[in-house]
Amino acid sequence: MPKYFDTHAHVNFNAFKDDADQVLEDCLSQGAWVVNVGTQKDTSVQAVEMAKRFNEGIYASVGLHPMHLFSQHVDEEESSFHTREEKFDSDFYTSLANSPKVVAIGECGLDYFRLPSGDEQAIKSKQRDVFEQHIALAAKSRKTLMVHCRDAYDDLHKILKKERSKVGKVIIHSFIGGLEDARKFIELDCYLSFNGIVTYKPRKELKPGGSSPQLYEVVREAPMSRILLETDCPYLTPEPKRGQRNSPLNLSFIALKIAELKKMPAADIARQTTENALAALELKTV
Numbered sequence: 189m190p191k192y193f194d195t196h197a198h199v200n201f202n203a204f205k206d207d208a209d210q211v212l213e214d215c216l217s218q219g220a221w222v223v224n225v226g227t228q229k230d231t232s233v234q235a236v237e238m239a240k241r242f243n244e245g246i247y248a249s250v251g252l253h254p255m256h257l258f259s260q261h262v263d264e265e266e267s268s269f270h271t272r273e274e275k276f277d278s279d280f281y282t283s284l285a286n287s288p289k290v291v292a293i294g295e296c297g298l299d300y301f302r303l304p305s306g307d308e309q310a311i312k313s314k315q316r317d318v319f320e321q322h323i324a325l326a327a328k329s330r331k332t333l334m335v336h337c338r339d340a341y342d343d344l345h346k347i348l349k350k351e352r353s354k355v356g357k358v359i360i361h362s363f364i365g366g367l368e369d370a371r372k373f374i375e376l377d378c379y380l381s382f383n384g385i386v387t388y389k390p391r392k393e394l395k396p397g398g399s400s401p402q403l404y405e406v407v408r409e410a411p412m413s414r415i416l417l418e419t420d421c422p423y424l425t426p427e428p429k430r431g432q433r434n435s436p437l438n439l440s441f442i443a444l445k446i447a448e449l450k451k452m453p454a455a456d457i458a459r460q461t462t463e464n465a466l467a468a469l470e471l472k473t474v
């Protein structure tokens with residue numbers, strides 16, 4: 189069994205264009221397994237191709253991020269880029285999903301934080317519609333659903349409540365909701381995945397760039413069997429490495445913070461979250 193499992197990484201992104209394979213080899217030699225997550229066609233293909241170059245331990249998730257449904261400029265503390273508009277091509281993603289290296293569908297979901305200008309209701313409704321198409325794809329291909337959600341936990345819950353029985357496993361990546369949200373998603377048998385945000389100094393409000401006392405409560409209260417670790421690299425580098433490019437090799441810092449919050453040994457956090465990841469992605473190890 190691997191020592192750590194990064195359930196949501198983007199070593200398939202440009203930030204790693206010169207050393208992706210080396211980074212992944214380093215991960216494997218240190219016992220960290222990785223799922224690289226696609227956010228549109230090219231990064232999804234890239235994730236699958238990358239996984240194919242390794243015998244085991246490197247996997248892919250394919251899908252269309254809600255941010256890429258529109259072209260817009262995204263400018264945030266840790267990243268600034270321009271998104272390209274893409275239509276959800278179900279046939280394209282279905283054929284990619286047939287690869288045995290693909291363990292999940294996404295990242296897909298709702299992002300009401302980064303809305304382009306225009307008819308807000310129409311934009312949100314398009315996001316919900318495309319998310320439901322991803323759910324249908326996950327159901328058809330029998331893969332785990334890899335969910336992105338920002339400022340939209342209520343709508344996400346409504347959709348998942350209605351559609352939950354269609355899909356097997358559901359991962360809510362980079363969970364930053366409150367206790368009530370956490371309870372509702374755990375009730376729907378979802379996994380909550382945590383990253384470097386938990387290592388940031390708490391701010392009053394929940395938003396990237398800071399953690400929150402509320403997020404600490406969520407980590408403390410969430411059953412150990414529902415927790416996953418991720419880096420979301422190259423973004424959200426955990427302390428004390430903030431300012432550098434993030435990589436799956438930084439998972440240990442996240443495990444350490446969760447261990448502190450849960451008052452458990454870090455080795456137990458690593459082992460249990462790795463077991464959870466294998467179950468959430470329906471991977472078997474010898």
Ligand SMILES: [Zn+2]
Nearest residue numbers: 196225295420
């Ligand atoms: Zn991501």
